[in-house]
Amino acid sequence: MTLTLTLTPEIEQYLTQRAEEQGLSTEAYTLQLLIEHIILKQKQTKSVNLLQSWMDEEDAEEQQETGQYLIQALDEDRLSDRQLFPIELKGVSW
Template sequence: MTLTLNLSPELEQYLEQEASQHGLSVEAVALQLLTNSILLKQEQTGAVKLLQSWIDDEDAEEQQETGQYLIHALDDDRLSERKLFPSELKGISW
């Protein structure tokens, strides 16, 4: 596909500079930048879908178990005897 673009002088200068630095044509640099941008967008979309699938996971029991495990692991791994999540403050501060 052939595409004709009207570029600002700044963008044109940038493309020419990049092409010169890499020994490529302006068209090759523009195509490379466009391709990289599309690939990045596709990767981001995939990551967002994966994160959303984790959010949508409705296994509340597993989430509760994971939360309890994290609370105990954080309390057990402290150098201090003071707990981060004391049971007497459950529902008040955490």
């Protein structure tokens, strides 16, 4: 597929400079950027879908247990004695 874009002079200059730095043509560099962006978006979408599927499982008890375990693990595995999730702030800040 051939795609024709009208770029601002600033964008064109940016792409040309970055392409030269990497030893690529402007077209090859622009295509590389587009591919990287698409792959990143695909990964983000997969992650969001996975998280949403976990939330949709509707096992509230298991989610509570997992949440409590994560909070405990994060608080225990610290170089500092200060807790990330102090019990007195439960329901206030977390």
